[in-house]
Amino acid sequence: xxxxxxxxxxxxxxxxxxxxxxxxxxxxxxxxxxxxxxxxxxxxxxxxxxxxxxxxxxxxxxxxxxxxxxxxxxxxxxxxxxxxxxxxxxxxxxxxxxxxxxxxxxxxxxxxxxxxxxxxxxxxxxxxxxxxxxxxxxxxxxxxxxxxxxxxxxxxxxxxxxxxxxxxxxxxxxxxxxxxxxxxxxxxxxxxxxxxxxxxxxxxxxxxxxxxxxxxxxxxxxxxxxxxxxxxxxxxxxxxxxxxxxxxxxxxxxxxxxxxxxxxxxxxxxxxxxxxxxxxxxxxxxxxxxxxxxxxxxxxxxxxxxxxxxxxxxxxxxxxxxxxxxxxxxxxxxxxxxxxxxxxxxxxxxxxxxxxxxxxxxxxxxxxxxxxxxxxxxxxxxxxxxxxxxxxxxxxxxxxxxxxxxxxxxxxxxxxxxxxxxxxxxxxxxxxxxxxxxxxxxxxxx
Numbered sequence: 203x204x205x206x207x208x209x210x211x212x213x214x215x216x217x218x219x220x221x222x223x224x225x226x227x228x229x230x231x232x233x234x235x236x237x238x239x240x241x242x243x244x245x246x247x248x249x250x251x252x253x254x255x256x257x258x259x260x261x262x263x264x265x266x267x268x269x270x271x272x273x274x275x276x277x278x279x280x281x282x283x284x285x286x287x288x289x290x291x292x293x294x295x296x297x298x299x300x301x302x303x304x305x306x307x308x309x310x311x312x313x314x315x316x317x318x319x320x321x322x323x324x325x326x327x328x329x330x331x332x333x334x335x336x337x338x339x340x341x342x343x344x345x346x347x348x349x350x351x352x353x354x355x356x357x358x359x360x361x362x363x364x365x366x367x368x369x370x371x372x373x374x375x376x377x378x379x380x381x382x383x384x385x386x387x388x389x390x391x392x393x394x395x396x397x398x399x400x401x402x403x404x405x406x407x408x409x410x411x412x413x414x415x416x417x418x419x420x421x422x423x424x425x426x427x428x429x430x431x432x433x434x435x436x437x438x439x440x441x442x443x444x445x446x447x448x449x450x451x452x453x454x455x456x457x458x459x460x461x462x463x464x465x466x467x468x469x470x471x472x473x474x475x476x477x478x479x480x481x482x483x484x485x486x487x488x489x490x491x492x493x494x495x496x497x498x499x500x501x502x503x504x505x506x507x508x509x510x511x512x513x514x515x516x517x518x519x520x521x522x523x524x525x526x527x528x529x530x531x532x533x534x535x536x537x538x539x540x541x542x543x544x545x546x547x548x549x550x551x552x553x554x555x556x557x558x559x560x561x562x563x564x565x566x567x568x569x570x571x572x573x574x575x576x577x578x579x580x581x582x583x584x585x586x587x588x589x590x591x592x593x594x595x596x597x598x599x600x601x602x603x604x605x606x607x608x609x610x611x612x613x614x615x616x617x618x619x620x621x622x623x624x625x626x627x628x629x630x631x632x633x634x635x636x637x638x639x640x641x642x643x644x645x646x647x648x
Contacts, residue, residue: 267295271302283310333418339411341365353418375399379416383568386421386620397422454478501535501616508532508564508572515540519547521560524577528564532572534637538613539574542621545606546576546633553580555630570639571619579630583623610635 225245267287274285283306287299327334327347333354336345346360354360354368370376372389378401390396398421405414454474461471508531512523543562550560559579567573610633611621618638626632 267299271298274302274306278306278309281313283313331420335360335365335368335416335418337365337414337416339413341414343368344413350418371397375401375418379418381569382414451478451482501538501613503533503535503617505531505533506536506539511536511540512562512564515543515547519544519551520557521547521550521562521576522558524561524563529566529570529572532564532574532637533640534572534617538617539635539637542610542613542635543574543576545610546635549606549633550576550578550580550631553578553631555579555581559630567636567639572637572639574635574637576633576635577626577630579626579628582625582629582631 270287274287277283277285286303286306289296289299289303330347331349332347333350333352334345334347335343335350335354338344341364343360343363343365346354351358351360354370360368365379368376368379370379372387374387374389378385378387378399382403383401384403385401386398387401388396388398400419400421402417402419403414404417405412407413454477458471458474458478461474508528516523547560547562551557555578559577561577563575563577565573565575607621607623614621614635614637619636622634622636624632624634
């Protein structure tokens, strides 16, 4: 519906008034005896001047309002949402002015809410114990929270620095940051104790530009608590096993003394000594397992072709090789990874699934690495059991205490890799070994 005081109506009214003025002037001029042609010219000129003046008068307020709206839009472009126009016109420009003011109110409210959320987010990030870095597409630090400044700059500024110039607490952590991948690393600065960090990297786009969010979490306390708990379990289990072995040995020694002192019991002496020997051997094997875990040598990685390597292991333990488009070779210590593979295959066989369903696959990992998987069709493991399985003394394989998985985890960690357990699609368990594409620097075994 057209407004009664629309701009179109006002312009039309100004033009109509000018036309009436021209006609009236023509009639007056003709009545005074002026020639018709001259009267038409004079009246047309007067009507045109009146039309121009009327249209200019009718348009001027609308033009002023539109210029004000244009200034307001330019202010919006500069993130200034405080601009507001006077209302009161009953035409299209008045409607546009009201819409402009309402839009400004909405933008001001949203900007205030965004600012408040940014303040809240910044307060949370600044108080977070995690070190958080935001990197732009050129790997320069855009944002760093308080924990990051304390870790990497001693409370100094990090914003604007290239990531390569950020001073990390240890060379190992610096290499992990520059690698740009999730990692768990252990290192230490000169004169300080070793620490463990988890690095998490996530990429996203901000204002159409690629950014990376890097979060560094210090795990030293958690790792030490887990190590302390593991040692407590070691002490309890070793003490229990030694007592279980020595108690019958003590009783058997007493029986052996009686057999020696009494000729009628001399026939039992051989059986008693055999039993003592079996218990001593069992205790020796038990303690040797923990001794092996404590003295794993540093790996000597080399380029190893996967196909002949797997075939050599299959001669000792049967399994299926899944056809995967994996790498032709990997970088690892063949003797140690063979031990890992044999332990995982032993666990797969003890899982209770069909022997023909035990399989091994090799896939390509990141940066030229390899992903080795050992798969079975056993009853599977609970999530809690899978999380605890790689810790020393956790229950594995039908409730027995074992060191196979912790040994595998230690060997892979020495290679710079990881061991994870997960559910196999269709049932069973998948043990995943991730090996890096390059060898870690050799470290002397302690």
